[in-house]
Amino acid sequence: MLLNETTLPDPAFALVPWVVLIPVIGILVNLLLGRRFNEKLVGLVASLAAGGSFVVSVLLAVALTHHPEGYTHTVFTWMAIDKLVVNWAFRVDTLSSVMMLVVSGVSTLIHIYAIGYMHSDVRHNGEPSRFRRFFVFLNLFVAAMMLLVSADNYLMLFVGWEGVGLCSYLLIGFWFEKGKDGLGNAKAGKKAFIVNRIGDFGLLIALFVMFFAFKSFDFETVFEAAPSIATAMPWVLVMMTLFMLLGVTGKSAQIPLYVWLPDAMAGPTPVSALIHAATMVTAGVYLVARSAPLYELVPLAQNIVTWVGALTAIFAATIAVGQNDIKKLLAYSTISQLGFMVAAVGMGAFVAGIFHLVTHAFFKALLFLAAGSVILGMEHGAEHGSHGHGSEDPQDMRNMGGLRKQMPVTFWVYLLGALALAGVAPLAGFFSKDEILTAASSFNPAVFVLLILAAFLTAFYMGRQVLMVFFGGPRTNSAKHAVESPAVVTIPLVILAVLSVLGGGLNLPGIHTLGHWLEHTFHTAEEAHFVWAIAGGSLAIALLGIFIAWLIYGRKPQAKAEAMDPLATRLGGVYTGMANKWWVDELYQAVIIRPLEKFADFLTHPVDLGVIDGIGNGLGSLTQALSAWWGRFQTGYVRTYAFTILVGAVAVLGYVAYLALR
Amino acid sequence: MPLFYYLAVSVVLFTIGAAGVAMRRNALVTFMSLEMMYNAANLAFVAFAYYYQTLSGQLFVFFVMTVAAAEVAVGLALMVAIFRTKHSINVDQLSSLKG
Numbered sequence: 001m002l003l004n005e006t007t008l009p010d011p012a013f014a015l016v017p018w019v020v021l022i023p024v025i026g027i028l029v030n031l032l033l034g035r036r037f038n039e040k041l042v043g044l045v046a047s048l049a050a051g052g053s054f055v056v057s058v059l060l061a062v063a064l065t066h067h068p069e070g071y072t073h074t075v076f077t078w079m080a081i082d083k084l085v086v087n088w089a090f091r092v093d094t095l096s097s098v099m100m101l102v103v104s105g106v107s108t109l110i111h112i113y114a115i116g117y118m119h120s121d122v123r124h125n126g127e128p129s130r131f132r133r134f135f136v137f138l139n140l141f142v143a144a145m146m147l148l149v150s151a152d153n154y155l156m157l158f159v160g161w162e163g164v165g166l167c168s169y170l171l172i173g174f175w176f177e178k179g180k181d182g183l184g185n186a187k188a189g190k191k192a193f194i195v196n197r198i199g200d201f202g203l204l205i206a207l208f209v210m211f212f213a214f215k216s217f218d219f220e221t222v223f224e225a226a227p228s229i230a231t232a233m234p235w236v237l238v239m240m241t242l243f244m245l246l247g248v249t250g251k252s253a254q255i256p257l258y259v260w261l262p263d264a265m266a267g268p269t270p271v272s273a274l275i276h277a278a279t280m281v282t283a284g285v286y287l288v289a290r291s292a293p294l295y296e297l298v299p300l301a302q303n304i305v306t307w308v309g310a311l312t313a314i315f316a317a318t319i320a321v322g323q324n325d326i327k328k329l330l331a332y333s334t335i336s337q338l339g340f341m342v343a344a345v346g347m348g349a350f351v352a353g354i355f356h357l358v359t360h361a362f363f364k365a366l367l368f369l370a371a372g373s374v375i376l377g378m379e380h381g382a383e384h385g386s387h388g389h390g391s392e393d394p395q396d397m398r399n400m401g402g403l404r405k406q407m408p409v410t411f412w413v414y415l416l417g418a419l420a421l422a423g424v425a426p427l428a429g430f431f432s433k434d435e436i437l438t439a440a441s442s443f444n445p446a447v448f449v450l451l452i453l454a455a456f457l458t459a460f461y462m463g464r465q466v467l468m469v470f471f472g473g474p475r476t477n478s479a480k481h482a483v484e485s486p487a488v489v490t491i492p493l494v495i496l497a498v499l500s501v502l503g504g505g506l507n508l509p510g511i512h513t514l515g516h517w518l519e520h521t522f523h524t525a526e527e528a529h530f531v532w533a534i535a536g537g538s539l540a541i542a543l544l545g546i547f548i549a550w551l552i553y554g555r556k557p558q559a560k561a562e563a564m565d566p567l568a569t570r571l572g573g574v575y576t577g578m579a580n581k582w583w584v585d586e587l588y589q590a591v592i593i594r595p596l597e598k599f600a601d602f603l604t605h606p607v608d609l610g611v612i613d614g615i616g617n618g619l620g621s622l623t624q625a626l627s628a629w630w631g632r633f634q635t636g637y638v639r640t641y642a643f644t645i646l647v648g649a650v651a652v653l654g655y656v657a658y659l660a661l662r
Numbered sequence: 663m664p665l666f667y668y669l670a671v672s673v674v675l676f677t678i679g680a681a682g683v684a685m686r687r688n689a690l691v692t693f694m695s696l697e698m699m700y701n702a703a704n705l706a707f708v709a710f711a712y713y714y715q716t717l718s719g720q721l722f723v724f725f726v727m728t729v730a731a732a733e734v735a736v737g738l739a740l741m742v743a744i745f746r747t748k749h750s751i752n753v754d755q756l757s758s759l760k761g
Contacts, residue, residue, distance in 0.1 A: 634759065634760060635757065635760055636756075636757030636758065636759045637753070637754055638692075638753045638756065639683070639684055639685070639686075639687070639753060642683050642684055643684040646680055646683075646684060
């Protein structure tokens with residue numbers, strides 16, 4: 001490791017490669033030695049690896065408080081081709097530090113939770129030997145994600161970007177032989193990978209354009225050259241920012257590429273919490289925030305990003321209202337909240353976007369983990385309560401009800417998470433969402449209205465979920481016999497609940513700790529002011545949403561699992577649309593996938609089997625026919641040969657004589 | 663006598679020999695026709711050697727005679743072998759290499 005003592009402002013900065021290396025060590029230990037370990041030791045090693053990464057992140061953050069200008073730590077040169085030099089260089093600044101803290105912190109808690117969760121899950125699915133594999137994948141994810149957020153150039157970021165995509169695929173398909181028809185989970189993984197690939201393709205094109213115009217991938221070089229390029233070749237920045245946006249829509253599940261995220265819930269619940277709610281899906285938000293100097297030069301791209309985010313926020317929120325699967329609902333809620341963040345960074349409200357990213361990581365991880373705890377309880381109830389007819393779906397909220405009595409700890413943390421997500425003061429979500437709404441109100445009234453509507457729907461569907469799951473009476477035997485989860489599961493929940501309650505304190509109005517912290521990275525300090533009307537309005541909207549949810553679902557709870565949703569009778573066709581996800585999957589199937597399959601079929605049968613194979617087989621038959629034709633001249637009669645030789649000799653000699661006598 | 667006469671006889675001999683090789687089915691007759699073609703060539707060699715007053719043509723004739731003798735020895739041996747298996751020396755029956 002190269003250590004340049006003269007330019008190192010704080011010795012702690014030299015530790016930065018270890019945020020990636022410690023999880024890598026965790027992988028190696030579990031991979032090479034884990035066969036002999038028992039479950040506790042495997043989980044401990046993996047959790048220590050994630051925790052070690054968190055400790056290093058904290059040390060870096062402490063060092064940053066003294067030297068907020070940050071530091072770039074070059075480990076070695078990756079490639080040097082003519083003018084292009086790409087280094088393995090880690091960047092410590094206030095933005096990457098926030099991301100590192102969130103990623104490694106939430107990861108650590110989820111690793112601990114997963115020890116308890118996977119202990120039951122591998123037994124429920126009848127394959128205890130996969131316990132170790134899960135933690136190896138989880139550590140691999142942490143390593144890739146830390147690489148993504150600590151990279152100092154776009155190419156290194158891209159390595160992490162692809163790495164987290166790979167881990168997402170591996171973990172969605174963790175129970176690859178399970179799911180619908182024994183293929184459902186594998187298909188979900190494939191869908192996530194292919195949809196992400198479309199987005200990654202966009203990011204890759206953006207990188208090619210960047211290489212063409214800047215001849216460098218380093219953040220500093222690109223950002224410094226950006227203003228002059230913007231005047232010389234404006235199309236370069238427009239292309240770069242828009243293709244980057246395609247990457248963002250893939251990774252951060254925005255319209256039109258969000259369809260993979262709900263299916264990704266096929267993965268085990270800790271995966272849903274870590275990768276598909278708290279960290280990986282926010283990589284797109286981070287990318288836009290990191291590329292802030294580029295986006296600020298292209299107002300067109302900023303507008304498009306904002307609209308994509310706002311439309312996703314409202315669209316996904318309507319779908320969430322119609323979902324009955326406890327995790328699917330949270331997945332659509334995640335898409336909607338990511339829409340809020342993308343809209344925020346699109347508007348240039350980078351601090352608000354990152355603030356919401358952090359608080360969302362807390363409360364959405366909490367909600368997913370608590371949902372996992374509910375599922376564990378339901379599975380337990382199904383195994384012990386119902387004799388013979390244990391076919392009730394443990395994730396279907398219609399099968400739950402009244403769980404607050406059986407699972408009190410889970411209930412309270414879930415309630416806190418739901419209130420934080422709904423934006424009830426003074427929980428974390430209230431402050432971060434309020435900042436985004438304030439920024440939207442001065443950006444564009446239409447976007448503001450969309451986001452307010454999305455916030456209302458958020459409060460409504462979270463109210464619906466909590467009432468359906470925890471209130472009323474148990475609707476099935478599984479719910480009646482559900483039991484509270486063990487401490488290894490509930491303790492991380494309680495920690496996350498505390499963070500969800502206090503997370504708003506990171507950037508309280510008037511103090512703006514996070515805003516001042518991030519000022520060193522986003523040099524344009526934004527005026528984050530607190531507007532009482534908007535804050536009060538958004539709180540009123542949230543409470544109204546919860547109240548309406550109570551009117552519909554709380555006053556007269558459903559008694560039977562088979563009963564129709566009360567909203568269906570009131571909204572009719574609209575509810576059918578929401579429950580069927582507005583048929584977007586079917587639309588993509590008909591408009592994109594079916595024609596592509598037809599095209600592939602065309603390429604297979606007429607083109608490959610017809611033309612390409614035809615050329616090969618045709619050449620073969622031509623040779624055969626030719627040789628058969630020539631073969632007729634070999635009669636086997638010596639006299640014919642002799643005569644042929646004679647004729648040939650006469651012909652040659654005749655020609656020579658003709659040349660000589662001419 | 664002018665050179666032309668010798669050459670004319672040589673050409674006639676050679677043509678008869680070639681026609682015999684191409685047309686006769688009996689292997690013995692084919693051999694005899696071949697011998698006739700050799701001797702047509704020999705006649706031309708000797709005629710030219712006399713005309714140009716050099717020895718090399720005359721020498722070549724000895725070589726041709728020697729080689730022809732060797733060839734006839736091998737050829738007759740082959741023919742005996744073929745006759746033992748096929749009970750015939752008709753060359754048209756030796757067509758197993760037909761393509």
